Amino acid sequence: MTDYPVNMGVTPQVQGFFDEATNTISYIVKDPASDACAVIDSVMDIDYAAGRITYDHADALIRQIEDQGLRLEWIIETHVHADHLSAAPYIQEKLGGRIGIGSKIMVVQDTFGKVFNEGTEFQRDGSQFDALFEDGDTYMVGGMTCFAMYTPGHTPACMVHVMGDAAFVGDTLFMPDGGSARADFPGGDAGQLYDSIQKVLALPDAMRLFMCHDYGPNGRDIAWETSVGDEKAHNIHVGGGKTRDEFVKFRTERDATLAMPRLIIPSLQVNMRAGKVPTDKDGNPVLKVPVNGL
Amino acid sequence: MSDDILSKISASNGAGSPKVIGFYDEETGSCQYICICPETRHAALIDVVQTLDPKSFSTGFAPAKWALDYIAERGLELEWILDTHPHADHLMAGAWLKEQTGAPTGIGEKVRDIAALWRDYYNMPDAFPVDPHFDRLFAEGETFKIGNLDVKVMLSPGHTLGSVTYVVGDAIFAHDTLMMPDAGTSRCDFPGGTAAELYDSIMRILDHPDAFRVFIGHDYGTDSRDEPAWESTVGQQKRENIHLKDGASKAEYVVRREKRDATLALPDRMLAALQVNLRGGRLPEPEEDGKSYLKIPVNKF
Ligand SMILES: [Fe+2]
Ligand SMILES: [Fe+2]
Numbered sequence: 001m002t003d004y005p006v007n008m009g010v011t012p013q014v015q016g017f018f019d020e021a022t023n024t025i026s027y028i029v030k031d032p033a034s035d036a037c038a039v040i041d042s043v044m045d046i047d048y049a050a051g052r053i054t055y056d057h058a059d060a061l062i063r064q065i066e067d068q069g070l071r072l073e074w075i076i077e078t079h080v081h082a083d084h085l086s087a088a089p090y091i092q093e094k095l096g097g098r099i100g101i102g103s104k105i106m107v108v109q110d111t112f113g114k115v116f117n118e119g120t121e122f123q124r125d126g127s128q129f130d131a132l133f134e135d136g137d138t139y140m141v142g143g144m145t146c147f148a149m150y151t152p153g154h155t156p157a158c159m160v161h162v163m164g165d166a167a168f169v170g171d172t173l174f175m176p177d178g179g180s181a182r183a184d185f186p187g188g189d190a191g192q193l194y195d196s197i198q199k200v201l202a203l204p205d206a207m208r209l210f211m212c213h214d215y216g217p218n219g220r221d222i223a224w225e226t227s228v229g230d231e232k233a234h235n236i237h238v239g240g241g242k243t244r245d246e247f248v249k250f251r252t253e254r255d256a257t258l259a260m261p262r263l264i265i266p267s268l269q270v271n272m273r274a275g276k277v278p279t280d281k282d283g284n285p286v287l288k289v290p291v292n293g294l
Numbered sequence: 295m296s297d298d299i300l301s302k303i304s305a306s307n308g309a310g311s312p313k314v315i316g317f318y319d320e321e322t323g324s325c326q327y328i329c330i331c332p333e334t335r336h337a338a339l340i341d342v343v344q345t346l347d348p349k350s351f352s353t354g355f356a357p358a359k360w361a362l363d364y365i366a367e368r369g370l371e372l373e374w375i376l377d378t379h380p381h382a383d384h385l386m387a388g389a390w391l392k393e394q395t396g397a398p399t400g401i402g403e404k405v406r407d408i409a410a411l412w413r414d415y416y417n418m419p420d421a422f423p424v425d426p427h428f429d430r431l432f433a434e435g436e437t438f439k440i441g442n443l444d445v446k447v448m449l450s451p452g453h454t455l456g457s458v459t460y461v462v463g464d465a466i467f468a469h470d471t472l473m474m475p476d477a478g479t480s481r482c483d484f485p486g487g488t489a490a491e492l493y494d495s496i497m498r499i500l501d502h503p504d505a506f507r508v509f510i511g512h513d514y515g516t517d518s519r520d521e522p523a524w525e526s527t528v529g530q531q532k533r534e535n536i537h538l539k540d541g542a543s544k545a546e547y548v549v550r551r552e553k554r555d556a557t558l559a560l561p562d563r564m565l566a567a568l569q570v571n572l573r574g575g576r577l578p579e580p581e582e583d584g585k586s587y588l589k590i591p592v593n594k595f
Contacts, residue, residue, distance in 0.1 A: 048348075049560040050595040117583045260349040266590070277592055284417050285592035289566070291577050293585045294350045 004136060008204055010144050010164030015064065016210065016224050019043045019057050022084035022263065023213050025224040026057070028064055029141065029163050036142025037065060038074035039097070040161065040168045041212050044087035044275065046266060051287070053277065058087035062094050072097040073141050077129075078170025078212060079158040080108045082185055082268055083261035086275035099274050100131035100139070102150065104157035111186050112268050116288055128274040133159055151200065153193025154181040160200055166208045167228075172197050173209065176230055177217050179237035180247075184255035190248040197238050205229035265289050299360045304465075304507060304525055306332045311463040312443055314509060315364065316524050319343040319357050322384040322563070323514040325524035328361055329462055330370060331441025337365060338374035338440045339397075340460065340467050341511060344385040344575055348562040351588070353577075358387035362394060372397040373440055378469035378511065379457035380408055380571035382484050383561035389427070389575035398429035399574055400438075402449060404456025405431065409572045411455075411485045415594050416569065427574035432458055450499065452492025453480045459499060461506075466528070469511035471496050474523050475534035476516050483555035484564070489548040496538070504529030565590045 013030040027040040042061060045054045065072055072095040075088045079102065088099045109124040126132045131139070135150035146163040154171040161168045171181035172193065180197060183190040200209070209231060211224040233239055238247055261267070266287050270277055277285040301317040315328040327340040339361055345354040365372055375391045379402065388399045409422035425431065430438075434449035440462060448459040453470040460467040470480035471492060479496060482489045499508070506528045513522045533539060537547065561567070566588050570577060577586035 047560075049562050049564060051565055051590050051592050052595055053592055114583075117581050117585060117587065260347075262349050264349060265351065280417055280589070282417060286417070287590040287592060289351050289588040289590055291586045291588060292352050293587075294352070 004147055004149060004162065005138060005145060006162065006203065006207075007145065008165045008206060012141075012144060012164045012166055014166050014208070014210060014225075017057065017061055018214075018222055018224070019084065021045065023215050023222075024081075024084045025211060025214065026061060027168060027210060028061060028070070029166065029168075030068075030070060031142030031144040032164075033144065034142030035070050036073050036144075037070040038076055038141045038146070038163070039065075039072060039091060040076045041078055041081070041170070042075065042087040042091055044085040044090065044270075046085055046263065048263060048266065053085070053285075055087060055090055058090050062091060065095060074139065075099045076161055076168070077101040077271070077274075078161060078168060079155045080105065080268065080271045081171075082155075082264045083213075084263060085267055085270045088275040090275070098130035100133055101126070101129050101274070102148065102157040102159040103132035103134050104150075104152065105129065105132065105272070107156045107187060109272050112272050115186075115290060115293060116269055117290070122273075128276065149199060151196035153183050153189055153191075153196045155185055156187035158196065160196075162203070162207075165206065166210060167200065167203060168210050168212070169200055170212045172200055173231055173235060173238070174211055175214055175217075175223055175226055176234035176239060177220070177236060178211075178214060179235060180251065181213070182255050182258055183251055184258070190251035190255070191244060193251065194238065194244045194247045201228055201232050201238070203228050205232070260294065264294070299357060300522060302525070304509075307464055309333075310443060312440070312465050314465055314507070314525075316509060317357065317360060318522050318524070319345070319384065321345060323512050323522070324381075324384050325509065325511055325513060325522070326357060326361070327467060327509055328364060328370075329440060329443075329465065329467070331443045334441030335368075335370050336373045336441030337370040338376050338462075339372065339391060340376045341378055341381070341469060342375070342387040342391060344387040344390060344570070346385050346563055346566060348566070351566065353385065355387055355390055358391055362391070374438075375399045376460060377401045377571075378459065378467060379454045380405055380568060382564040382567055383512070384563060385567050385570045386575040389573070400430035400432055401428050401574075402447070402456045402458035403431035403433050404449065404451070405572070406456075408454055408456045408486055412568050412572060415485065416589055416591055418589065421569075422572040424572065427572075427576065448498060450495035452482050452489065452495045453487055454484060455486035455491075457495070459495075461502070464503075464505065465507045465509060466499060466502060467509050468499050471499060471510075472508060472526075472531055472535065473510055474513055474516075475526055475530055476519060476536060477513065478535060478537035479551065480512065481555050481558055482551060483558065489551035489555075490544065492551065493544045493547045500528055500532055502528050504532070560595060
């Protein structure tokens, strides 16, 4: 296993922003030693029925960054989300920063380039992003060394980002009572997801874990922070030493019962372009929807 | 699956009066009809739904199949496939039904003007030629037959600018003008809709004799009524319709209607539906990969 530069001695300040429409949590992560920060998994608002895109959630993030006088260095996507649209380009336009995602985005672009019958003008080389991370790649937020850990399974391009004693797990694990993310999207794989989750659980027990989604199972309040130790002990899908086979069987059976996310088509189409809305030949923003294509 | 479809029979009231089978699409709250001439056993289908899952955009024909089964089992002869307007809340099944049966399709002629509006929204200047997609485009006052039954076409703008009402003997297919008396009237805030025109259209419908049956386009039940319903009479509508019964003037009605419309979300399927319905229920021409694609304009609404 890759040797990751874990440094539990750095404790970044983490602010979570919950998006009620999609149950997504976006984060601002601040380097404790400077005013540098990163944004993780931002959200663009969409009224799908009306085709209307707005930026209330992203504006709230931007306001926080401005009010606290922070400098945005990175806009990270843990993966190509299928349930919400990323606001990365909007935030970049207002505050700067580099947009980064896993290098396997190219696999996702290839898959969905076909699904949406994109023309050759849609590049499938990840060039819409400013940085493409490989497993174990490091980058700096101010003085804080961060690294990306390759964690496929939910999608082929998923990465967990670790910043000091905080790890942003994307859609691998959910809160202990929520279990794990689904693995049935194109290129997803339950066995790979299990292996990826083991990589996360191999981090120090005290590592803080921040979720990308929470649905408040069994009526509890929305929550998004837990720890490696907690997940190992209590996660209902992988905790307490569940085997790979048990997990794969359970995950596959469960996924077969799940409906498609409401926003899957606009999400993939926009997010595989790093959050940019495609345009028609006259430059008007437009989504292209395959009928009977998913 | 198709066994789950809720249907109700409204008997003929004698010569010149159709037997009407209403059947319901749960997903969209749409009321669809088989209108039958009891003498000749000729039938027309009105406002039949093509299903669309708004998440995956997969389509289906369960209600249309239900209707064709009904027609086949009873030895009816399908004479017309009619729609009252290009619906915004569901895809129509007209093109598919025509493919299956060869019966001609019909809708109001002002669909041409509706198409012009939507060409702009979609930025598709050459789309929706309309004429090739329908066999008949009915004008106000036009008449035709379903078997021996006389059908009169009434232009009923308001919900859209080109909605038509089919009056078949004593049965009025009023689509999205009136709703059930306990639910009121239809919204007018889609492109080309106006509350003032809807009011006038409703008044023309209510000019018919009190005993005439009114079959509506949508019902979702109400807080005090779970079971969907779609049949009332002109008399009932005049006495009981919650948007009309207190003798509201046209001006008052318009204010109320517009206020209420401002609170309504757009239907889930609208941007997909118009694109298909203005093609008579056909999907766009497939691209070279064999799949059809819809365009969802962003920030036009
Ligand atoms: Fe995801
Ligand atoms: Fe309608």
